[in-house]
Amino acid sequence: MDTLFEVSQSDDHGPVARQVRGPEALLEGLNPQQRAAVEHSGSPLLVVAGAGSGKTRVLTSRIAYLLGARGVHPGQIMAITFTNKAAAEMKERVTALVGGRANVMWVSTFHSMCVRLLRREAKNLDLRSSNFSVYDADDSRRLITLVSRELDLDPKRYPARTLAVHISNLKNELIDPVEAADRAGNDLERRVAEVYTAYQRRLTESNSFDFDDLIMRTVRLLQTRPDVAEHYRRRFRHVLVDEYQDTNHAQYELVRALVGTGTEDGVEPGELCVVGDADQSIYAFRGATIRNIEEFERDYPQARTITLEQNYRSTQTILTAANAVIARNTNRREKRLWTDLGDGDKIVGYVGDNEHDEAAFVASEIDRLVDTGDANFSDIALFYRTNNNSRAFEEVFIRLGLPYRVVGGVRFYERREVRDALAYLRLLSNPDDTVSLRRVLNVPKRGIGDRAEACVAAHAERERVSFAAALRDAADGKVSLLNPRSQRAIAGFVELTDELRALVTDGKDVAEVLDTVLERTGYRGELEASDDPQDASRVDNLTELITVAREFVQAEATAPEPEEPEIDDAGQPAQGSLEAFLERVSLVADSDQTPDAGDGVVTMMTLHTAKGLEFPVVFCTGWEDGLFPHQRALGDPTELAEERRLAYVGITRARQRLYVSRALVRSAWGQPMANPASRFLDEIPAELVEWKRVEPVRSSAPTSATRWGSNRSQVGGGDSAQAGLGARGMRSTPFKGWQDTPAMKLDVGDRVSHDKYGLGTVVATDGSGPRATATIDFGTGGTVRLMLIGGVPLTKL
DNA sequence: TAAGGGATCGTTTTT
């Protein structure tokens, strides 16, 4: 399951595994700063680790050093990361250094760590069972939809998505529903507080936690139960946190609570080591707050800070570009990456006529690099800002037969059929799990429609019982207003789930249970009978899921979890059990879809996904204002700074060769859009870039709203049209700028005439460009909202 | 209850 990504940590970072285990050997090959970070003891330590500065190496060496040179017991170490991949890699590398005793350390993600702790402490948490479900964003949004529907909220005004974001933010700030209600200052906040209150009640009833709860509840437990906190403080004397710049407030408090101040209970504070890089903070939109790393010295006055600036990954050219771009962000801690690897090649720039031209250039360049032996396909990565931008590249790659793989997008565990199957499993494990229950209640169609579901829900509410209990009542005919047809269907469903649950009780393994579920519910049958080609691939995915389950069972059987040197290990799911499997799939989003060198394919992904990886050759594409930086960031300095960090992340992924490209015109949802060069391109010193093709200078300067021919980023240039294989030349793209298809300009109060509705008055307008709409009162014809794109039979009077 | 058509609306996403 844990296929590690080998490209990302190459051996030229210095020696990795050593046979010699003396203290000195553990420090060998480290530069002075790295060494200081490994040796530092006592006070809190902040390691500011620039991109490619050997951060993981420092973390793993530090752990090895704690064990090998400072006599720390592995059971006293907790190392926290954000991804399972990072956790697995750290564990593996420490094991390589110190051997199997590494297994008793807690090396895990924030979320896994919290689940583990919460399961152990179930008895202290008024939980009905330690078998709680963990809701991911999708489950949580479903529950919010349910709740806001019950509260009769207008889903247009209060979309579940928005509510979910607000509730998540509140939880990240450790604000509970009561406090949220107290603080609510406007209509939206009051509604959010209402929904939050009901949502939280439902979660409890379902014996479930959402992702944010995992952190928040753990913090609360540690803060309100000194005895529990003391237990963990005594146990974990060393806490290490990776990617500290990505922590949110709740995670910050969690770390504080775990380490302690030494005043709470006479336990000396634990030794804290955090590693991060504020310049690579790109998850603010998910609640990460850069302040945690910026204010570390204030939060921990005794703290020592060590900055790692020597880079072992990229050429100086690449680093100079990255330094120059990130330097535009204000209020940052000055940090300049350097290397002794030499300047290397210039950055290559390309301006395409459109996204197809840009893609053709990238493809031809890749073809050339591989042909000349300068790179293998697997050495090459291609980044874009948003997932939909992979399309043009995929089309060209397919046409030319270049091997590639797209990372990200819709992931395995996010596919509908996989989620349905897992919902069945969760329902068997946790009968109170309402979201899962309602998800599969009528999947496949078994005649339990919205009407019937609403009756059961109403009954549950009235009788103050769980939805599951209400469903049983319905089967027994105790629910009013339910027609006999539905009652029979529900009875059948209840019976089915009981039978399936018996399989679990009988000790059948997850793979068998899953297979039987898909069979007996008719889920697989329905897909197999369908003639929709999509359904065929759904069947494949389900087969794949069974394989995953089977492998999981085998892995658990052959490699049992090492025992911890503790007796209070209650609450850990039994091996090979349904619970263990569910925990794995709910917290491990995807085993690892990043191809490794053996796959021989080009890797495509978003800039966000690229963080933490490195490639010899990197193509940064779509550098256009409006795309990257993203449209929504253009007006907001804070968001723009985050986009710039994203640019910094992108640039610093490259080891030897970096390409930057953009397109003059690209179609966005069918409409051609002309985009000016990304401001980030101008921030790269011109002498570092060799432009293979630049923006054509138009002789008859059109009066367009775009910066057509603004020329800012032209350097070098020269050989234009021949640059890309398949580049169609600048004359062949019949782009009629926006000025040719003007959106009708209307203001409130304008009188209009419509071919169908007749005369009317504009009462509201919304959006702009091709998205512009107007709400028009046509009197007896009614009030209508119309798109103002070309072709509307509408005349301004 | 279920299926088909028409509006609607589109970042990024470690867990």
Added chain:
DNA sequence: CGATCCCTTA
């Protein structure tokens, strides 16, 4: 352009 949602109709 496309997935998704909501509302209609059979």
